[in-house]
Amino acid sequence: METTDQLAGIEISTEKEELICYSYDSSIAEPELPRAVAWPRNTEQVIRLAKYASDHNISLIPRGAGTGMAGSSVPVATECMVISFEKMRKIIDINTKNMTVVVEPGILNSTLQQELKYLGFFYPPDPASLNISTIGGNVATNAGGPRAVKYGVTRDYVMEIEAVTADGTLINAGGRTYKRAVGYDLKNLLVGSEGTLALSTRIRLKILPLPQDVLTLLAIFKDLETAGQAVTKILSSNIAPRTMELMDRLSIEAVENYKSTGLPPEAEALLLIEFDGISSAVQQEAETVIELCRPFGGDIIVAEDDAARDRLWEARRSISPALYHIKPSKINEDIVVPRDKIAAILKDIKKLSEESGIKIISFGHAGDGNLHVNIMTDKNDPEEYRQGLAIVKKLFEITLNYKGSISGEHGIGITKAPYLEMEIKKRELELMKGIKKIFDPKGMLNPGKIFC
Numbered sequence: 001m002e003t004t005d006q007l008a009g010i011e012i013s014t015e016k017e018e019l020i021c022y023s024y025d026s027s028i029a030e031p032e033l034p035r036a037v038a039w040p041r042n043t044e045q046v047i048r049l050a051k052y053a054s055d056h057n058i059s060l061i062p063r064g065a066g067t068g069m070a071g072s073s074v075p076v077a078t079e080c081m082v083i084s085f086e087k088m089r090k091i092i093d094i095n096t097k098n099m100t101v102v103v104e105p106g107i108l109n110s111t112l113q114q115e116l117k118y119l120g121f122f123y124p125p126d127p128a129s130l131n132i133s134t135i136g137g138n139v140a141t142n143a144g145g146p147r148a149v150k151y152g153v154t155r156d157y158v159m160e161i162e163a164v165t166a167d168g169t170l171i172n173a174g175g176r177t178y179k180r181a182v183g184y185d186l187k188n189l190l191v192g193s194e195g196t197l198a199l200s201t202r203i204r205l206k207i208l209p210l211p212q213d214v215l216t217l218l219a220i221f222k223d224l225e226t227a228g229q230a231v232t233k234i235l236s237s238n239i240a241p242r243t244m245e246l247m248d249r250l251s252i253e254a255v256e257n258y259k260s261t262g263l264p265p266e267a268e269a270l271l272l273i274e275f276d277g278i279s280s281a282v283q284q285e286a287e288t289v290i291e292l293c294r295p296f297g298g299d300i301i302v303a304e305d306d307a308a309r310d311r312l313w314e315a316r317r318s319i320s321p322a323l324y325h326i327k328p329s330k331i332n333e334d335i336v337v338p339r340d341k342i343a344a345i346l347k348d349i350k351k352l353s354e355e356s357g358i359k360i361i362s363f364g365h366a367g368d369g370n371l372h373v374n375i376m377t378d379k380n381d382p383e384e385y386r387q388g389l390a391i392v393k394k395l396f397e398i399t400l401n402y403k404g405s406i407s408g409e410h411g412i413g414i415t416k417a418p419y420l421e422m423e424i425k426k427r428e429l430e431l432m433k434g435i436k437k438i439f440d441p442k443g444m445l446n447p448g449k450i451f452c
Ligand SMILES: Cc1cc2nc3c(=O)[nH]c(=O)nc-3n(C[C@H](O)[C@H](O)[C@H](O)COP(=O)(O)OP(=O)(O)OC[C@H]3O[C@@H](n4cnc5c(N)ncnc54)[C@H](O)[C@@H]3O)c2cc1C
Pocket: 025, 026, 061, 062, 063, 064, 065, 066, 067, 068, 069, 072, 073, 085, 105, 126, 127, 128, 129, 132, 133, 134, 135, 136, 137, 138, 139, 140, 141, 142, 143, 144, 145, 146, 193, 194, 195, 196, 198, 199, 200, 201, 320, 321, 409, 410, 446
């Protein structure tokens, strides 16, 4: 790529070794080499990169840490440059009076959590990838996480986004106030837009005071469906756990084979349930849940201290990496159903697995009705892989029949784009494509994502 004064001082590489590193994410999307990778260090450099790309008809692929599960930061086969935000990772401001924080997009979620913890605050969205994913990526995918069952998802905490559009114009969406009712909500349009509308350069987020107490329980069940029924029972019993994470037997086995964390080997299903708040309320809620689990045969282990709690969360966060050790090209879907349909869809998934003879491993944010359904196929076995893709279609049909959605948090990217029209009707799709055209008339920003 020809560099000009327009790009002076911006770190850019066209070395093949670098291009390979930016050609894939954590999904099954086929890797594709970009023409160049740029690492801007500030908003002014992002503006210059966008103007250069627009002048030279080069597409831009925004990228956080590449942990996306739908191929949304994978280049497509056009002239394109990856803009990696990993060097824009500063905390600009923490305002404890207003309970807000302003960050650059490349900061890791866990780095922000750590800094806030010193000051007695926290940022609720906690994707299981929090140690490896960026706030910019979290905003662009509207990431959820275990705590979403009580606190909501990324969109609920984004107040303001400074962003650069495809032609290099700087815009500001949202504001500094907790409430705002001024025109269309551009900020909420940018959240979850998977880098197809604008490049975020600064993000203002709401933060909350750290809760006084946290209590973690592990509920052990003899079968998966019963665990699903317990989820519905607990959530309809007027208590608000902050997490309600499900692990099936195969995910327990996978984690224990990957790095032994001491999960009960006899369990068919586990629920990782956590409460936070004032100590007395936390204790009371935990006791209620223990009682509620009893009729479902749920035995309870209470995490006695921080070390025990950390071990349980380490196990939960290890599931995804552990599964890659079984089938490196497994298909990972993140369907979501109304919460009272969790037990029913778990039964359907079991049937899909039995009928096809293909292992399906389910875990995830059961409290939100959001399951990570892992269809354990290998791309090197074309017949098995074809069968895996057929299961995906059936899974989406079942999900939509329950009035669910084909993605709870990973987004559409490349891998789910062929299925978008199963869920989104013609007129709504036209409106979405119209919005994309207004932001990016030449279609230069993250092409090939969301829409086929
Ligand atoms: C082990 C593991 C566990 C996971 N657990 C969860 C979970 O619990 N919840 C969840 O929601 N997801 C989870 N994910 C998926 C993934 O971590 C999230 O989608 C995350 O938000 C992606 O962040 P990233 O920084 O890696 O972004 P990338 O994957 O690099 O990019 C994601 C999207 O963001 C866009 N983007 C990035 N930066 C910008 C920017 N500055 N401006 C505009 N667009 C931008 C990209 O173009 C792309 O569309 C998990 C992934 C892994 C590997």
